[in-house]
Amino acid sequence: MTDALAPGRVTNWRRLHPLTPLARGWAGLAIAWVMLMEGGLRNVTQLAAVVGVLIIGAVVLSWLSWYFTRFRIADDALQLETGFLARRSRRVPLARLQAVDVRRPLVARLLGLAELRLEVAGGSSTEARLAYLSDADARRLRAELLARAAGLRVDAPDAPDAPDAPDAAGAPEAPEQIVVEVPPLALLASILLRGGTIVALLVALAVVAGSIGFDQFGVVAGALPFFFYLGSATVGAFIREFGFTIAMSPDGLRLRRGLLETRAQTVPPGRVQAVSIVQPFLWRLKDWVRVDVAVAGYAKGESEAARSSATLLPVAPRAVAMHVVGLALAGADPDAAPLRPAPRRARWRAPFQWRYLGVGADEALFVTRYGWLTRTLAAVPHARTQSVRVTQGPWQRRLALATVHVDVTPGPVQADALHRDAVEAREIAEAQVERARAARGQDRSERWMALPPR
Protein backbone atom coordinates (compact mmCIF):
# COMPACT_ATOMS: atom_id res chain seq x y z
CA MET A 1 0.00 0.00 0.00
CA THR A 2 1.67 3.18 -1.13
CA ASP A 3 -0.12 5.59 1.18
CA ALA A 4 0.78 3.57 4.24
CA LEU A 5 4.33 4.75 3.61
CA ALA A 6 3.62 8.42 3.26
CA PRO A 7 6.08 10.59 5.20
CA GLY A 8 4.97 11.12 8.74
CA ARG A 9 3.07 7.87 8.73
CA VAL A 10 4.27 4.82 10.53
CA THR A 11 4.81 1.44 8.95
CA ASN A 12 4.52 -1.86 10.71
CA TRP A 13 7.46 -3.43 12.40
CA ARG A 14 9.41 -5.65 10.05
CA ARG A 15 11.80 -8.48 10.75
CA LEU A 16 14.97 -9.48 9.03
CA HIS A 17 15.00 -12.43 6.67
CA PRO A 18 14.39 -15.80 8.41
CA LEU A 19 17.59 -17.24 6.93
CA THR A 20 19.60 -14.63 8.83
CA PRO A 21 20.63 -16.98 11.67
CA LEU A 22 22.13 -19.33 9.12
CA ALA A 23 24.06 -16.61 7.30
CA ARG A 24 25.31 -15.12 10.57
CA GLY A 25 25.82 -18.34 12.47
CA TRP A 26 28.14 -19.40 9.71
CA ALA A 27 30.55 -16.66 10.67
CA GLY A 28 30.36 -17.85 14.27
CA LEU A 29 31.13 -21.36 13.13
CA ALA A 30 34.13 -20.19 11.20
CA ILE A 31 35.43 -18.46 14.31
CA ALA A 32 34.77 -21.60 16.35
CA TRP A 33 36.66 -23.61 13.76
CA VAL A 34 39.68 -21.34 13.92
CA MET A 35 39.60 -21.53 17.72
CA LEU A 36 39.51 -25.32 17.53
CA MET A 37 42.45 -25.42 15.19
CA GLU A 38 44.36 -23.13 17.51
CA GLY A 39 43.41 -25.17 20.56
CA GLY A 40 44.52 -28.49 19.04
CA LEU A 41 42.11 -31.01 20.54
CA ARG A 42 43.22 -34.50 21.35
CA ASN A 43 40.59 -36.86 20.00
CA VAL A 44 37.65 -36.99 17.66
CA THR A 45 34.93 -37.41 20.32
CA GLN A 46 36.04 -34.27 22.09
CA LEU A 47 36.16 -32.44 18.80
CA ALA A 48 32.67 -33.57 17.82
CA ALA A 49 31.25 -32.62 21.21
CA VAL A 50 32.79 -29.16 21.19
CA VAL A 51 31.78 -28.52 17.59
CA GLY A 52 28.25 -29.74 18.32
CA VAL A 53 27.86 -27.45 21.33
CA LEU A 54 29.27 -24.54 19.38
CA ILE A 55 26.94 -25.13 16.44
CA ILE A 56 23.89 -25.34 18.67
CA GLY A 57 25.03 -22.33 20.66
CA ALA A 58 25.69 -20.27 17.55
CA VAL A 59 22.37 -21.17 15.99
CA VAL A 60 20.40 -20.49 19.18
CA LEU A 61 22.12 -17.17 19.74
CA SER A 62 21.67 -16.11 16.12
CA TRP A 63 18.05 -17.14 16.24
CA LEU A 64 17.42 -15.18 19.45
CA SER A 65 19.17 -12.18 17.97
CA TRP A 66 17.04 -12.50 14.85
CA TYR A 67 13.86 -12.92 16.87
CA PHE A 68 14.46 -9.75 18.89
CA THR A 69 15.53 -7.58 15.97
CA ARG A 70 12.90 -5.53 14.25
CA PHE A 71 12.75 -2.27 12.36
CA ARG A 72 10.28 0.14 10.88
CA ILE A 73 10.11 3.52 9.25
CA ALA A 74 8.35 6.05 11.43
CA ASP A 75 8.17 9.82 11.15
CA ASP A 76 10.92 10.02 8.56
CA ALA A 77 13.30 7.98 10.68
CA LEU A 78 14.35 4.39 10.72
CA GLN A 79 13.77 2.72 14.05
CA LEU A 80 15.82 -0.32 14.83
CA GLU A 81 15.44 -2.46 17.92
CA THR A 82 18.00 -5.12 18.73
CA GLY A 83 19.26 -7.29 21.56
CA PHE A 84 17.53 -9.79 23.80
CA LEU A 85 19.45 -9.23 27.02
CA ALA A 86 20.13 -5.53 26.69
CA ARG A 87 17.49 -4.05 24.45
CA ARG A 88 18.65 -1.27 22.25
CA SER A 89 16.43 1.01 20.26
CA ARG A 90 17.97 3.30 17.73
CA ARG A 91 16.39 6.02 15.68
CA VAL A 92 18.18 7.16 12.55
CA PRO A 93 16.70 10.38 11.14
CA LEU A 94 16.55 9.93 7.39
CA ALA A 95 17.23 13.60 6.74
CA ARG A 96 20.68 12.93 8.20
CA LEU A 97 21.31 9.87 6.06
CA GLN A 98 24.61 10.19 4.19
CA ALA A 99 24.77 7.00 2.18
CA VAL A 100 23.20 3.57 1.96
CA ASP A 101 25.30 0.52 1.14
CA VAL A 102 24.16 -2.93 0.17
CA ARG A 103 26.76 -5.48 1.13
CA ARG A 104 26.60 -9.12 0.15
CA PRO A 105 29.21 -11.35 1.75
CA LEU A 106 29.84 -14.62 -0.06
CA VAL A 107 27.67 -16.83 2.16
CA ALA A 108 24.80 -14.37 2.19
CA ARG A 109 25.12 -14.11 -1.56
CA LEU A 110 24.70 -17.87 -1.95
CA LEU A 111 21.54 -17.66 0.19
CA GLY A 112 20.20 -14.70 -1.80
CA LEU A 113 20.56 -12.31 1.13
CA ALA A 114 22.01 -8.85 1.50
CA GLU A 115 22.97 -6.49 4.28
CA LEU A 116 21.83 -2.89 4.28
CA ARG A 117 24.07 -0.32 5.95
CA LEU A 118 22.96 3.17 6.75
CA GLU A 119 25.70 5.73 7.13
CA VAL A 120 25.16 8.84 9.19
CA ALA A 121 27.73 11.54 9.92
CA GLY A 122 29.58 11.19 13.21
CA GLY A 123 29.79 8.17 15.41
CA SER A 124 32.52 5.61 15.20
CA SER A 125 30.80 2.85 13.26
CA THR A 126 28.00 2.23 10.82
CA GLU A 127 24.87 3.60 12.45
CA ALA A 128 22.41 0.97 11.44
CA ARG A 129 23.03 -2.42 9.90
CA LEU A 130 20.16 -4.49 8.65
CA ALA A 131 21.63 -7.95 8.19
CA TYR A 132 20.17 -9.76 6.44
CA LEU A 133 17.30 -8.95 4.14
CA SER A 134 16.39 -10.73 0.96
CA ASP A 135 18.05 -9.20 -2.07
CA ALA A 136 14.85 -7.72 -3.41
CA ASP A 137 13.83 -6.33 -0.01
CA ALA A 138 17.22 -4.72 0.47
CA ARG A 139 16.93 -2.96 -2.87
CA ARG A 140 13.41 -1.80 -2.23
CA LEU A 141 14.27 -0.52 1.21
CA ARG A 142 17.33 1.28 -0.12
CA ALA A 143 15.26 3.00 -2.77
CA GLU A 144 12.72 4.02 -0.20
CA LEU A 145 15.26 5.29 2.33
CA LEU A 146 17.12 7.30 -0.30
CA ALA A 147 13.93 8.76 -1.68
CA ARG A 148 12.93 9.90 1.78
CA ALA A 149 16.41 11.18 2.59
CA ALA A 150 16.28 13.17 -0.64
CA GLY A 151 13.16 14.92 0.52
CA LEU A 152 11.01 13.13 -2.04
CA ARG A 153 7.49 12.63 -0.82
CA VAL A 154 6.74 9.06 -1.71
CA ASP A 155 3.03 9.68 -2.09
CA ALA A 156 3.30 13.00 -3.91
CA PRO A 157 1.58 12.91 -7.29
CA ASP A 158 4.27 15.12 -8.86
CA ALA A 159 7.15 12.96 -7.68
CA PRO A 160 9.83 12.73 -10.40
CA ASP A 161 9.37 9.02 -10.82
CA ALA A 162 5.92 8.19 -9.62
CA PRO A 163 5.49 4.45 -9.23
CA ASP A 164 4.00 2.84 -12.28
CA ALA A 165 2.86 -0.14 -10.30
CA PRO A 166 2.91 0.76 -6.62
CA ASP A 167 4.30 -2.13 -4.65
CA ALA A 168 4.86 -2.59 -0.95
CA ALA A 169 7.88 -0.36 -0.84
CA GLY A 170 6.23 2.71 -2.30
CA ALA A 171 9.31 4.26 -3.85
CA PRO A 172 10.39 2.50 -7.02
CA GLU A 173 14.04 1.78 -7.48
CA ALA A 174 15.48 4.70 -9.37
CA PRO A 175 16.38 3.68 -12.93
CA GLU A 176 20.09 3.70 -13.56
CA GLN A 177 22.48 4.13 -16.40
CA ILE A 178 25.98 2.70 -16.46
CA VAL A 179 28.68 5.35 -16.74
CA VAL A 180 31.97 3.50 -16.22
CA GLU A 181 33.08 -0.08 -15.97
CA VAL A 182 36.62 -0.84 -14.91
CA PRO A 183 37.94 -3.82 -16.90
CA PRO A 184 39.68 -6.46 -14.72
CA LEU A 185 42.93 -6.15 -16.70
CA ALA A 186 43.12 -2.41 -16.21
CA LEU A 187 42.44 -2.91 -12.51
CA LEU A 188 45.19 -5.50 -12.27
CA ALA A 189 47.64 -3.28 -14.13
CA SER A 190 46.78 -0.31 -11.92
CA ILE A 191 47.41 -2.33 -8.76
CA LEU A 192 50.73 -3.61 -10.10
CA LEU A 193 51.80 -0.09 -11.08
CA ARG A 194 51.33 1.29 -7.58
CA GLY A 195 54.60 2.30 -5.91
CA GLY A 196 53.92 0.18 -2.85
CA THR A 197 53.35 -2.97 -4.90
CA ILE A 198 56.54 -2.49 -6.88
CA VAL A 199 58.68 -1.88 -3.81
CA ALA A 200 57.11 -4.93 -2.13
CA LEU A 201 57.76 -7.08 -5.22
CA LEU A 202 61.36 -5.97 -5.40
CA VAL A 203 61.91 -6.75 -1.73
CA ALA A 204 60.27 -10.15 -2.21
CA LEU A 205 62.51 -10.88 -5.22
CA ALA A 206 65.59 -9.81 -3.26
CA VAL A 207 64.63 -12.09 -0.37
CA VAL A 208 64.05 -15.09 -2.63
CA ALA A 209 67.19 -14.49 -4.72
CA GLY A 210 69.28 -13.92 -1.62
CA SER A 211 68.06 -17.06 0.09
CA ILE A 212 68.78 -19.14 -3.01
CA GLY A 213 72.16 -17.53 -3.47
CA PHE A 214 73.21 -18.19 0.13
CA ASP A 215 71.35 -21.48 0.51
CA GLN A 216 69.38 -20.07 3.42
CA PHE A 217 65.81 -21.17 2.69
CA GLY A 218 64.83 -20.43 6.27
CA VAL A 219 64.81 -16.76 5.30
CA VAL A 220 61.96 -17.37 2.87
CA ALA A 221 59.99 -19.11 5.60
CA GLY A 222 60.74 -16.23 7.94
CA ALA A 223 59.51 -13.77 5.34
CA LEU A 224 56.23 -15.66 4.87
CA PRO A 225 54.14 -13.18 6.89
CA PHE A 226 55.50 -10.46 4.66
CA PHE A 227 54.58 -12.42 1.52
CA PHE A 228 51.18 -13.02 2.99
CA TYR A 229 50.74 -9.32 3.62
CA LEU A 230 51.90 -8.50 0.11
CA GLY A 231 49.48 -11.03 -1.32
CA SER A 232 46.54 -9.83 0.73
CA ALA A 233 47.26 -6.21 -0.15
CA THR A 234 47.38 -6.77 -3.90
CA VAL A 235 45.08 -9.74 -4.36
CA GLY A 236 42.78 -8.28 -1.71
CA ALA A 237 42.57 -4.99 -3.58
CA PHE A 238 41.85 -6.87 -6.79
CA ILE A 239 39.09 -8.95 -5.20
CA ARG A 240 37.56 -5.92 -3.51
CA GLU A 241 37.53 -3.69 -6.54
CA PHE A 242 36.82 -6.39 -9.13
CA GLY A 243 34.07 -5.54 -11.60
CA PHE A 244 33.89 -1.94 -10.46
CA THR A 245 30.93 -0.19 -12.05
CA ILE A 246 29.56 3.29 -11.68
CA ALA A 247 25.98 3.91 -12.67
CA MET A 248 24.06 7.14 -12.59
CA SER A 249 20.66 7.05 -10.99
CA PRO A 250 18.44 9.81 -9.65
CA ASP A 251 19.40 8.58 -6.16
CA GLY A 252 22.99 9.44 -6.88
CA LEU A 253 26.02 7.60 -8.14
CA ARG A 254 25.74 3.88 -7.66
CA LEU A 255 29.01 2.06 -7.13
CA ARG A 256 29.28 -1.70 -7.37
CA ARG A 257 32.35 -3.78 -6.74
CA GLY A 258 33.59 -7.08 -5.45
CA LEU A 259 34.41 -10.54 -6.67
CA LEU A 260 33.43 -12.68 -3.67
CA GLU A 261 31.68 -10.20 -1.43
CA THR A 262 29.83 -7.65 -3.51
CA ARG A 263 29.07 -4.16 -2.33
CA ALA A 264 26.77 -1.61 -3.85
CA GLN A 265 27.13 1.93 -2.54
CA THR A 266 24.87 4.79 -3.37
CA VAL A 267 26.45 8.20 -3.03
CA PRO A 268 23.84 10.91 -3.35
CA PRO A 269 25.12 14.05 -5.11
CA GLY A 270 24.27 16.30 -2.17
CA ARG A 271 26.37 14.16 0.13
CA VAL A 272 29.74 14.45 -1.60
CA GLN A 273 31.82 16.67 0.67
CA ALA A 274 35.02 16.77 -1.33
CA VAL A 275 36.80 14.99 -4.17
CA SER A 276 40.43 14.27 -4.88
CA ILE A 277 41.93 13.05 -8.12
CA VAL A 278 45.07 11.08 -7.31
CA GLN A 279 47.77 9.89 -9.68
CA PRO A 280 50.50 7.54 -8.41
CA PHE A 281 53.83 8.02 -10.20
CA LEU A 282 53.73 5.13 -12.67
CA TRP A 283 50.14 5.80 -13.65
CA ARG A 284 51.45 8.84 -15.52
CA LEU A 285 52.50 6.40 -18.25
CA LYS A 286 48.87 5.96 -19.20
CA ASP A 287 47.49 9.11 -17.56
CA TRP A 288 45.34 7.02 -15.29
CA VAL A 289 43.93 8.48 -12.10
CA ARG A 290 42.03 7.39 -9.01
CA VAL A 291 39.15 9.38 -7.56
CA ASP A 292 38.54 9.54 -3.80
CA VAL A 293 35.57 11.19 -2.15
CA ALA A 294 34.83 12.42 1.32
CA VAL A 295 31.33 11.43 2.35
CA ALA A 296 30.42 12.04 5.97
CA GLY A 297 29.97 8.67 7.60
CA TYR A 298 32.42 6.84 5.37
CA ALA A 299 36.06 6.23 6.06
CA LYS A 300 35.71 5.70 9.74
CA GLY A 301 38.80 3.88 10.79
CA GLU A 302 41.94 3.27 8.88
CA SER A 303 41.13 -0.18 7.52
CA GLU A 304 41.67 -1.03 3.87
CA ALA A 305 37.94 -1.65 3.50
CA ALA A 306 37.08 1.74 4.97
CA ARG A 307 39.43 3.44 2.55
CA SER A 308 38.01 1.40 -0.27
CA SER A 309 34.48 2.64 0.35
CA ALA A 310 35.77 6.18 -0.01
CA THR A 311 37.07 5.37 -3.49
CA LEU A 312 34.76 6.73 -6.13
CA LEU A 313 36.74 5.22 -8.95
CA PRO A 314 39.76 2.92 -8.45
CA VAL A 315 41.31 3.59 -11.86
CA ALA A 316 40.30 5.30 -15.09
CA PRO A 317 41.75 7.48 -17.83
CA ARG A 318 41.72 11.10 -16.74
CA ALA A 319 38.96 12.18 -19.11
CA VAL A 320 36.61 9.49 -17.83
CA ALA A 321 37.48 10.32 -14.25
CA MET A 322 36.75 14.00 -14.79
CA HIS A 323 33.38 13.07 -16.21
CA VAL A 324 32.58 11.05 -13.08
CA VAL A 325 33.80 13.89 -10.87
CA GLY A 326 31.47 16.19 -12.73
CA LEU A 327 28.57 13.86 -11.92
CA ALA A 328 29.59 13.63 -8.27
CA LEU A 329 29.88 17.40 -7.93
CA ALA A 330 26.65 18.21 -9.76
CA GLY A 331 28.36 19.60 -12.82
CA ALA A 332 31.22 21.53 -11.24
CA ASP A 333 34.56 21.00 -12.99
CA PRO A 334 37.79 21.10 -10.93
CA ASP A 335 39.78 21.86 -14.10
CA ALA A 336 37.79 25.01 -14.73
CA ALA A 337 39.26 26.94 -11.80
CA PRO A 338 42.45 28.82 -12.80
CA LEU A 339 45.28 27.77 -10.46
CA ARG A 340 47.93 30.15 -9.19
CA PRO A 341 51.39 28.63 -8.67
CA ALA A 342 53.26 28.81 -5.36
CA PRO A 343 55.93 31.51 -5.05
CA ARG A 344 59.38 30.61 -6.31
CA ARG A 345 60.93 30.62 -2.86
CA ALA A 346 58.69 27.66 -1.96
CA ARG A 347 61.37 25.52 -3.62
CA TRP A 348 63.49 25.90 -0.49
CA ARG A 349 60.75 24.24 1.50
CA ALA A 350 59.42 21.77 -1.07
CA PRO A 351 62.18 21.29 -3.64
CA PHE A 352 60.40 18.60 -5.64
CA GLN A 353 56.75 19.46 -5.61
CA TRP A 354 56.87 23.25 -5.62
CA ARG A 355 56.42 23.50 -9.40
CA TYR A 356 53.28 21.44 -9.21
CA LEU A 357 51.68 23.34 -6.32
CA GLY A 358 48.68 25.43 -7.19
CA VAL A 359 45.50 26.81 -5.72
CA GLY A 360 42.44 28.45 -7.13
CA ALA A 361 38.71 28.81 -6.85
CA ASP A 362 35.78 29.40 -9.13
CA GLU A 363 32.17 30.05 -8.23
CA ALA A 364 31.59 26.42 -7.22
CA LEU A 365 34.84 24.87 -6.03
CA PHE A 366 37.98 25.44 -4.02
CA VAL A 367 40.72 23.58 -5.89
CA THR A 368 44.26 22.77 -4.83
CA ARG A 369 47.03 20.74 -6.39
CA TYR A 370 50.01 19.15 -4.67
CA GLY A 371 52.30 16.13 -4.57
CA TRP A 372 55.62 15.07 -6.00
CA LEU A 373 55.54 11.38 -6.99
CA THR A 374 51.87 10.94 -6.30
CA ARG A 375 50.04 13.96 -7.62
CA THR A 376 46.74 15.05 -6.18
CA LEU A 377 44.11 17.52 -7.27
CA ALA A 378 41.60 18.16 -4.50
CA ALA A 379 38.31 20.02 -4.90
CA VAL A 380 35.85 21.15 -2.24
CA PRO A 381 32.46 22.68 -3.03
CA HIS A 382 32.37 26.01 -1.19
CA ALA A 383 29.28 25.10 0.78
CA ARG A 384 31.05 22.02 2.16
CA THR A 385 33.88 23.96 3.80
CA GLN A 386 33.83 23.08 7.50
CA SER A 387 36.57 25.36 8.72
CA VAL A 388 39.64 27.05 7.30
CA ARG A 389 43.08 27.03 8.90
CA VAL A 390 46.35 28.77 8.22
CA THR A 391 49.47 27.13 9.64
CA GLN A 392 53.11 28.09 9.51
CA GLY A 393 56.04 25.94 10.59
CA PRO A 394 59.42 27.40 11.60
CA TRP A 395 61.01 26.84 8.19
CA GLN A 396 58.01 28.33 6.43
CA ARG A 397 58.24 31.28 8.79
CA ARG A 398 61.76 32.07 7.68
CA LEU A 399 60.63 31.98 4.05
CA ALA A 400 57.43 33.94 4.81
CA LEU A 401 55.31 31.04 3.57
CA ALA A 402 52.18 29.53 5.07
CA THR A 403 49.80 26.68 4.31
CA VAL A 404 46.02 27.01 4.01
CA HIS A 405 43.93 24.00 5.00
CA VAL A 406 40.31 23.78 3.93
CA ASP A 407 38.85 21.26 6.36
CA VAL A 408 36.27 18.75 5.19
CA THR A 409 34.65 15.76 6.83
CA PRO A 410 37.04 12.93 7.74
CA GLY A 411 38.14 10.85 4.81
CA PRO A 412 40.91 10.54 2.27
CA VAL A 413 40.55 14.05 0.86
CA GLN A 414 43.08 16.65 2.01
CA ALA A 415 42.47 20.08 0.57
CA ASP A 416 45.65 21.92 1.55
CA ALA A 417 47.14 24.82 -0.34
CA LEU A 418 50.78 24.26 0.52
CA HIS A 419 53.48 26.89 0.86
CA ARG A 420 51.74 30.05 -0.23
CA ASP A 421 53.08 33.51 0.44
CA ALA A 422 52.08 34.22 4.06
CA VAL A 423 49.98 37.28 3.28
CA GLU A 424 48.38 35.57 0.31
CA ALA A 425 47.59 32.58 2.57
CA ARG A 426 45.59 34.76 4.90
CA GLU A 427 43.81 36.31 1.91
CA ILE A 428 43.01 32.85 0.50
CA ALA A 429 41.65 31.79 3.88
CA GLU A 430 39.47 34.87 4.31
CA ALA A 431 38.21 34.67 0.74
CA GLN A 432 37.34 30.99 1.19
CA VAL A 433 35.45 31.71 4.42
CA GLU A 434 33.50 34.38 2.59
CA ARG A 435 32.73 32.14 -0.41
CA ALA A 436 31.68 29.34 1.93
CA ARG A 437 29.34 31.69 3.77
CA ALA A 438 27.73 32.87 0.56
CA ALA A 439 27.41 29.32 -0.78
CA ARG A 440 25.87 27.99 2.44
CA GLY A 441 23.13 30.57 2.20
CA GLN A 442 22.03 29.23 -1.17
CA ASP A 443 22.78 25.57 -0.74
CA ARG A 444 19.78 23.31 -1.02
CA SER A 445 21.53 20.11 -2.00
CA GLU A 446 20.94 18.49 1.41
CA ARG A 447 17.48 17.64 0.20
CA TRP A 448 18.54 17.18 -3.38
CA MET A 449 15.36 15.71 -4.81
CA ALA A 450 13.12 18.37 -3.38
CA LEU A 451 14.80 20.70 -5.88
CA PRO A 452 12.77 21.72 -8.86
CA PRO A 453 14.24 19.89 -11.88
CA ARG A 454 16.95 21.99 -13.44
Add this chain to the structure above:
Amino acid sequence: MSENVSLEQAFAPPGEDWVRPSRRLLTQRRLVLGIWCAVLGLLAMALLLGLGFGWLALVPPAVASAAFAWGWFLLERNFRSWGYAERADDLLVTHGVIVRRLTVVPYGRMQFVDVSAGPLDRLFSIAKVQLHTASAATDAAIPGLPPDEAARLRDRLAALGEAKSAGL
Protein backbone atom coordinates in the same frame (compact mmCIF):
# COMPACT_ATOMS: atom_id res chain seq x y z
CA MET B 1 62.15 43.82 8.25
CA SER B 2 59.60 43.27 5.52
CA GLU B 3 59.36 39.59 6.42
CA ASN B 4 58.21 40.40 9.92
CA VAL B 5 55.60 42.80 8.62
CA SER B 6 54.17 40.10 6.36
CA LEU B 7 54.20 37.60 9.20
CA GLU B 8 52.23 39.96 11.35
CA GLN B 9 49.73 40.43 8.52
CA ALA B 10 49.23 36.72 7.99
CA PHE B 11 48.27 36.07 11.60
CA ALA B 12 46.94 39.50 12.46
CA PRO B 13 43.74 39.86 14.48
CA PRO B 14 40.68 40.83 12.44
CA GLY B 15 39.91 43.83 14.65
CA GLU B 16 41.83 45.77 17.27
CA ASP B 17 43.45 42.86 19.04
CA TRP B 18 42.87 39.26 20.04
CA VAL B 19 40.93 38.46 23.16
CA ARG B 20 43.48 36.73 25.37
CA PRO B 21 42.95 33.94 27.90
CA SER B 22 43.18 34.70 31.59
CA ARG B 23 46.67 35.07 33.09
CA ARG B 24 45.62 32.45 35.62
CA LEU B 25 46.22 29.91 32.83
CA LEU B 26 49.88 30.93 32.78
CA THR B 27 50.16 30.74 36.57
CA GLN B 28 48.57 27.30 36.53
CA ARG B 29 50.89 25.98 33.85
CA ARG B 30 53.94 27.39 35.65
CA LEU B 31 52.79 25.76 38.87
CA VAL B 32 52.39 22.39 37.15
CA LEU B 33 55.82 22.77 35.57
CA GLY B 34 57.32 23.73 38.94
CA ILE B 35 55.82 20.72 40.67
CA TRP B 36 57.09 18.33 37.99
CA CYS B 37 60.58 19.83 38.01
CA ALA B 38 60.75 19.74 41.82
CA VAL B 39 59.47 16.16 42.09
CA LEU B 40 61.72 14.76 39.36
CA GLY B 41 64.77 16.73 40.50
CA LEU B 42 64.40 15.72 44.15
CA LEU B 43 63.65 12.08 43.31
CA ALA B 44 66.74 11.85 41.14
CA MET B 45 68.80 13.52 43.83
CA ALA B 46 67.54 11.11 46.49
CA LEU B 47 68.30 8.19 44.20
CA LEU B 48 71.86 9.36 43.52
CA LEU B 49 72.47 10.05 47.23
CA GLY B 50 71.19 6.58 48.06
CA LEU B 51 73.59 5.06 45.56
CA GLY B 52 76.44 7.05 47.11
CA PHE B 53 77.30 9.45 44.32
CA GLY B 54 78.16 12.24 46.72
CA TRP B 55 78.27 15.74 45.24
CA LEU B 56 77.06 14.44 41.84
CA ALA B 57 73.63 14.23 43.44
CA LEU B 58 73.40 18.02 43.08
CA VAL B 59 73.30 17.75 39.28
CA PRO B 60 69.61 16.75 38.95
CA PRO B 61 68.30 19.68 41.04
CA ALA B 62 70.48 22.02 39.01
CA VAL B 63 69.16 20.60 35.74
CA ALA B 64 65.60 20.76 37.05
CA SER B 65 66.04 24.39 38.05
CA ALA B 66 67.42 25.24 34.62
CA ALA B 67 64.51 23.41 32.97
CA PHE B 68 62.11 25.32 35.18
CA ALA B 69 63.63 28.66 34.26
CA TRP B 70 63.57 27.80 30.54
CA GLY B 71 59.99 26.50 30.83
CA TRP B 72 58.98 29.66 32.70
CA PHE B 73 60.03 31.66 29.69
CA LEU B 74 58.57 29.26 27.09
CA LEU B 75 55.20 29.13 28.84
CA GLU B 76 55.05 32.90 28.74
CA ARG B 77 55.64 32.86 24.98
CA ASN B 78 53.11 30.10 24.46
CA PHE B 79 50.57 31.90 26.62
CA ARG B 80 51.00 35.10 24.63
CA SER B 81 50.34 33.22 21.39
CA TRP B 82 46.77 32.32 22.36
CA GLY B 83 43.96 34.51 21.19
CA TYR B 84 40.50 34.50 19.74
CA ALA B 85 38.12 36.90 18.10
CA GLU B 86 34.40 36.76 17.45
CA ARG B 87 33.23 38.10 14.13
CA ALA B 88 29.74 38.41 12.71
CA ASP B 89 29.83 35.01 11.00
CA ASP B 90 32.79 33.15 12.39
CA LEU B 91 35.16 32.63 15.26
CA LEU B 92 38.93 32.98 14.85
CA VAL B 93 41.35 31.16 17.13
CA THR B 94 45.11 31.50 16.97
CA HIS B 95 47.93 29.88 18.90
CA GLY B 96 51.36 28.33 18.57
CA VAL B 97 54.88 29.67 18.81
CA ILE B 98 56.94 27.27 16.72
CA VAL B 99 54.10 26.25 14.44
CA ARG B 100 51.66 29.14 14.22
CA ARG B 101 48.04 28.33 13.61
CA LEU B 102 44.97 30.34 12.77
CA THR B 103 41.61 28.60 12.58
CA VAL B 104 38.45 30.17 11.21
CA VAL B 105 35.27 28.34 12.20
CA PRO B 106 31.99 29.58 10.70
CA TYR B 107 29.21 29.54 13.30
CA GLY B 108 26.98 27.70 10.84
CA ARG B 109 29.43 24.82 10.75
CA MET B 110 29.62 24.16 14.46
CA GLN B 111 28.18 20.83 15.48
CA PHE B 112 28.64 21.29 19.23
CA VAL B 113 30.62 23.22 21.79
CA ASP B 114 32.34 21.70 24.84
CA VAL B 115 33.27 23.52 28.01
CA SER B 116 35.57 21.50 30.24
CA ALA B 117 37.41 22.24 33.46
CA GLY B 118 39.57 19.71 35.28
CA PRO B 119 40.20 19.82 39.06
CA LEU B 120 43.29 21.96 38.61
CA ASP B 121 41.40 24.26 36.24
CA ARG B 122 38.67 24.71 38.81
CA LEU B 123 41.27 25.54 41.45
CA PHE B 124 42.41 28.40 39.25
CA SER B 125 38.84 29.04 38.10
CA ILE B 126 39.49 28.69 34.40
CA ALA B 127 37.78 26.58 31.74
CA LYS B 128 38.47 25.37 28.22
CA VAL B 129 36.06 25.89 25.35
CA GLN B 130 36.33 23.51 22.42
CA LEU B 131 34.48 23.83 19.12
CA HIS B 132 33.61 20.81 17.03
CA THR B 133 32.69 20.77 13.36
CA ALA B 134 32.03 17.78 11.13
CA SER B 135 35.73 17.84 10.26
CA ALA B 136 38.15 16.12 12.61
CA ALA B 137 40.88 18.50 11.49
CA THR B 138 39.20 21.61 12.88
CA ASP B 139 41.53 22.75 15.58
CA ALA B 140 39.66 25.28 17.68
CA ALA B 141 40.08 25.06 21.42
CA ILE B 142 40.48 28.04 23.72
CA PRO B 143 41.98 27.19 27.13
CA GLY B 144 42.16 29.38 30.17
CA LEU B 145 38.92 31.31 29.95
CA PRO B 146 37.27 32.62 33.12
CA PRO B 147 34.16 30.45 33.77
CA ASP B 148 31.77 33.34 33.10
CA GLU B 149 33.40 34.10 29.78
CA ALA B 150 33.46 30.39 28.88
CA ALA B 151 29.76 30.04 29.61
CA ARG B 152 28.96 33.24 27.72
CA LEU B 153 30.99 32.11 24.73
CA ARG B 154 29.40 28.66 24.77
CA ASP B 155 25.87 30.08 24.87
CA ARG B 156 26.61 32.66 22.23
CA LEU B 157 28.24 30.09 19.95
CA ALA B 158 25.39 27.64 20.47
CA ALA B 159 22.81 30.32 19.70
CA LEU B 160 24.68 31.53 16.61
CA GLY B 161 25.27 27.96 15.51
CA GLU B 162 21.56 27.29 15.76
CA ALA B 163 20.66 30.45 13.86
CA LYS B 164 23.14 29.89 11.04
CA SER B 165 23.09 26.11 10.97
CA ALA B 166 23.48 24.63 7.50
CA GLY B 167 23.46 20.86 7.80
CA LEU B 168 26.74 19.38 6.74
